[in-house]
Amino acid sequence: MDVTCSRCQSVYEFEDTLVSPKGVVVRCTHCGHLFKIFPPGTSPALPEETGWMLRREDGTVFAIDKFTTLQKWIGQGKVTRRDELSRTGESWKRLGDIVELSPFFDLVERSGTSQRTETSPSIPAPAEPLGREASPAAGAPAGTPKVEVVPPYVSLKTEERLPPPRIPAEEPSIGSGATLAAAPALADHAGAAAASEEATVRDSEPPEPWTIRDERPTAPAPARAAPSEPPPGERPSVRPGASRPPRREVLPPGRMRFASAEIEPPRPRRTGLYVGLALLVVVLVAAVLAVIYRDRVMRLYHQLFGGGEPAATATEQHLVRADELLAQETSEALRLAEAEYRAVLKFDAQDDRALGGLLELRTLAAQFLRDEIDVGRLLGLPERDPEAAGRRRAEFDGEMSRARELALALTHAGRPTDLLSVEALRALADEARLRGDRTTARRLLSGALARAPEDPRTRLVEALVAYDEALSGTDLVASIGPLKQVFSRVLIADVRGSGLPRARLHLALYLALAGRAAEARAEIRCVIEGGEACPGGRGLPHPDHVVAGKIEAWLPLLPAGLRGPVPLAVPASAEEIPAPPPALDAGPPE
Known part of the structure; x- marks a missing residue:
């Protein structure tokens, strides 16, 4: 209770429990005034x-x-x-x-x-x-x-x-x-x-x-x-004999x-101090968690405060359209898919699915450049035209550099990989494979397959890891059987029946490099025409498919045993090999 001296108006804080119902006599330490205090709600008699x-x-x-x-x-x-x-x-x-x-x-x-x-x-x-x-x-x-x-x-x-x-x-x-x-x-x-x-x-x-x-x-x-x-200023006199x-x-x-x-x-009491310290700790922990789970926090924020059309719904629509365009694998579709992914990044610059989609576009372009290098090796291009071979290698290194920037953006600030989406894990695994780090690629793939074991695009990256391991071996023929089994899992996982032309194309390319011309020719025919003889799906889903452009450019240069019944264009020399489709703008995310 608050006690106020009636003489000097000094205010004191007095413990209520020390005041009896009959009151307590206290002295003001400021002016020495004695007075009696009573419990709150009572008064003297x-x-x-x-x-x-x-x-x-x-x-x-x-x-x-x-x-x-x-x-x-x-x-x-x-x-x-x-x-x-x-x-x-x-x-x-x-x-x-x-x-x-x-x-x-x-x-x-x-x-x-x-x-x-x-x-x-x-x-x-x-x-x-x-x-x-x-x-x-x-x-x-x-x-x-x-x-x-x-x-x-x-x-x-x-x-x-x-x-x-x-x-x-x-x-x-x-x-x-x-x-x-x-x-x-x-x-x-x-x-x-x-x-x-x-x-x-x-x-x-x-x-x-x-x-x-x-x-x-x-x-x-x-x-x-x-x-x-x-x-x-004048001190009064004291009566003689009077005691002071x-x-x-x-x-x-x-x-x-x-x-x-x-x-x-x-x-x-220091209750306020302790409460303030507790609130400060809570705020700091919340800030750290918000940085780690930034993408999820941003999606939740847009859901709650986006206004009009929820930002999370708009993000999902952009991602769905981008995935559909990416599956077409045409030059125009890939360009539009990149625009959709970048639209998502305007809502959240660290969205792992959008960054994973952009990284997958970069690894797709890098893989086709690497395929051209393999075809050139099959045709002996490095010996016949080292300048063209060096140009292809420089283009491949440029694509890989842009892919590396996106991979680092996905794993910025120590973001745990087990919290990334399946699309992001798949793209990171493909980038690690192209860098030659197949151990990291398999680790990332295991996390993606644990969530989506039947995802065909993830199975394709798994098959490409086996493809790279087989090419690095000394006996290419011995690896044909296991490699066919891996690629067959990709075709089985493709429930939409598109046949994933890239999977058949790489299998055909490996068979050609291993000297199995007839089998390579059959796979190329399945890629272009499809049919009952091609288990797992139809031919090219679109005439402008990127794989069609590659086959059209490569077939005239393949050995005669690989040409088979596939209609061939006029043979061209090595200098006339057409350049790959224009590379997409793979700069750092906006």
Whole structure:
């Protein structure tokens, strides 16, 4: 709970559990003011408000504006238990019946000052003008001294003010009602004791309007003029013989005193700090995961906040069209497929399926250039025209360089390969195969086939890995049987019946390199014409298929045994070998 000093307005934080239902007396460490605090929602029995009336046994009624005044009168023996207190003047209650005042009377009685002193409290006459003598109350004895009228709200000199109460020597138990401690006797009353404040004490400005004066029994004296405040900077003189009030102990800010023991304020909780650190860790972990799974996060973002046509739906449409165009394998279809893949990258520059499609286009072009190099080797082109052979090799290296850039883009920032799509894994495996890293190619293929075991394009890359291994061997004929089995799995996986012309073309090329002219001729015929004699599918799905262009360019140069029944064009020399289709723009992804 927050505690505010009524004198200097200092604010403290106090533990609720230390405040008993009957209240706790505390001291302000800033100005030394003693006051009592109560639990939230409760109030003292006698609020610190003006308008209370005190009726003596003789019928005299006095006005009390502060509870501290009543407390001091009890300590001086000027008020007894038989006197009565009222707020409205209609109902009166004996002071001895007020539980909160009993400790003060008990203390006075124990100290031997229970008898009422000869001096009555000075009460201003509300109807009398300033300076007029107060007449004795009606029916009072002749020996009763007159009361000096002191105008309200007049500050007394320093020597006339009561000394502040001292800290009790004994510490009462927290939560009990025994919060009363002996206070020092007043300066002008030897042996009189004052009790510590039991109710809430609010010492606010202006100063006390009713002041206590201790006067010896004398004849009535004229009222004195109100003393003026000493000028600024001038220290008031102290009456000789009067004891100085004790110096207040100054405690560090933020600490309060309960009785004679210091109570440390509750330490500030660090819950907010811990919550902030936890949120920071969560944000950092989320940022790292967002980088690793960026493509999935982007797709989810577009699904939730794309607006209009969801971006994820548009991405899927572009990818479906690109896959259909890639399967046609014509020069125009490959160009349009590249445009579709790049449209996907505008939504997400790191989409693994789009990057995998672009990489597959690069490996397709690189494979055809490598096939031309193999055909040239079959025809002895390096010996007859080394310049043309070198040009083909440079073109192949250029395609592989662009394919390598796309492969690195797919695996950027350490993206785990097991999180990539089947299309991306297949393209990465084909790129590793063309680089000669068949171990990596097989590892990537195993991941792709585990997800899509019957994907024909993935089976084709698997067959090309076996094709490269067979070409690197010393006995090409011995590898024909196993190679045919691998290529047959490709044709079986092709449920659409397109026959995958590239698979038959590479099988025919291998048979030609192995010297099996008749078998190579049969495979070429199946590629071009199809028919019942060609298990696994039809011929070319489109007359403009890239494979058709390759066969048309290669057949005139093949040995006579390979030409067979296939219609041949006019034979051409090595210098007249047509160039491959224009390479696609294989720059880094936009």
